[in-house]
Amino acid sequence: MSALQHRLIAANGIQMHVAEQGGGPAVLFCHGFLETWYAWRHQLPALAGAGFRAIAPDMRGYGQTDRPAGADQYSVWHLVGDMVGLLDALDIERAIIVGNDWGATVAWQAALLRPDRFHAVAAFGVPLMGRAPMPPSQLFPQNEQALFYTLYLQQQDGPQAELERDVRETLGKLLLSASGEGAVNPFSMVARLSGMLAPLPSAALPAWLSEADLQVYVDAYARSGFGGALNYYRNLDRNWELQAALSGMQLAVPALFMAGERDPGLQMPGMSDIIDAMIQLAPGLVRSELVADCGHWIQQEQPALVNAALVAFANSVEAKTIGAK
Numbered sequence: 001m002s003a004l005q006h007r008l009i010a011a012n013g014i015q016m017h018v019a020e021q022g023g024g025p026a027v028l029f030c031h032g033f034l035e036t037w038y039a040w041r042h043q044l045p046a047l048a049g050a051g052f053r054a055i056a057p058d059m060r061g062y063g064q065t066d067r068p069a070g071a072d073q074y075s076v077w078h079l080v081g082d083m084v085g086l087l088d089a090l091d092i093e094r095a096i097i098v099g100n101d102w103g104a105t106v107a108w109q110a111a112l113l114r115p116d117r118f119h120a121v122a123a124f125g126v127p128l129m130g131r132a133p134m135p136p137s138q139l140f141p142q143n144e145q146a147l148f149y150t151l152y153l154q155q156q157d158g159p160q161a162e163l164e165r166d167v168r169e170t171l172g173k174l175l176l177s178a179s180g181e182g183a184v185n186p187f188s189m190v191a192r193l194s195g196m197l198a199p200l201p202s203a204a205l206p207a208w209l210s211e212a213d214l215q216v217y218v219d220a221y222a223r224s225g226f227g228g229a230l231n232y233y234r235n236l237d238r239n240w241e242l243q244a245a246l247s248g249m250q251l252a253v254p255a256l257f258m259a260g261e262r263d264p265g266l267q268m269p270g271m272s273d274i275i276d277a278m279i280q281l282a283p284g285l286v287r288s289e290l291v292a293d294c295g296h297w298i299q300q301e302q303p304a305l306v307n308a309a310l311v312a313f314a315n316s317v318e319a320k321t322i323g324a325k
Helices: 043-049 076-089 102-113 149-154 159-167 169-179 209-223 227-232 234-246 271-276 303-324
Strands: 003-011 016-021 026-030 053-059 095-100 118-124 144-146 189-191 257-258 285-292
Touching: 003 076, 016 043, 016 076, 026 043, 026 076, 026 102, 043 053, 043 149, 043 303, 053 076, 076 102, 076 234, 095 102, 095 303, 102 118, 118 303, 144 149, 149 159, 149 189, 149 227, 159 169, 159 227, 169 209, 257 303, 285 303
Parallel strands: 026 053, 026 095, 095 118, 118 257, 257 285
Antiparallel strands: 003 016, 016 053, 144 189
């Protein structure tokens, strides 16, 4: 099996840092908020060892990838465009696309918009959802004392200053709290006066995250800051507007969905109904599973389980592809 390699690639008008390993059919990994390419450190060698070319970029605004200044440069259309551009730059005709958190949103949308380039999708933590009846800014709750975390993260200055004040504390608190070992849900209401981090405990790192792992993230966010990551949230309403043409559209490719039972994102009202109804939007959904004793970072918390599921899914997709030729 080939060694992990890193390089910078020009794609969709920006320069992207990419980690890749292996050869064969391509599997493209998209990370989410509070992550970088490193979130897929367990999956890259597993997929490479199974005969696939595993590719994990730092997403737009993260790590060593470019961070365009304008918030309007972070819509889901830009993010999908980055993934298409990356395939073009790597001379890859099509790939299985995989995502966690915001990366799952990108993966779902990429498979919806470009099934010719992304012929299967595996998503973790965030299910495929139909278009809401109103913009997210009107859908999520807020009052004089507090507002929903997605609304908080859209604000200018305050959230970024809070998250960047002590990068190690920020990442330690949020990665722990959103995991299966967390005791306080960070993805809920945020007090306007105290911010997002104050209620979260400072505790020992979870078993799945070593000090060395945390340091990789700390170094990445110390370099990039959180501005690019927050711009994803600042596009929630714009994404809703731009996706009007996709309303009711069914996914045309095979799909896999997994999430941790203790994922705080699943505590949102109606989320269980959304997961149950996913088959209506994704008739090619071959597996939908909630994993016990696991939180938001499922591919890091339960790597063996996720690796086995991904390898089986990718093998089945490629077997059907070969059979169809």
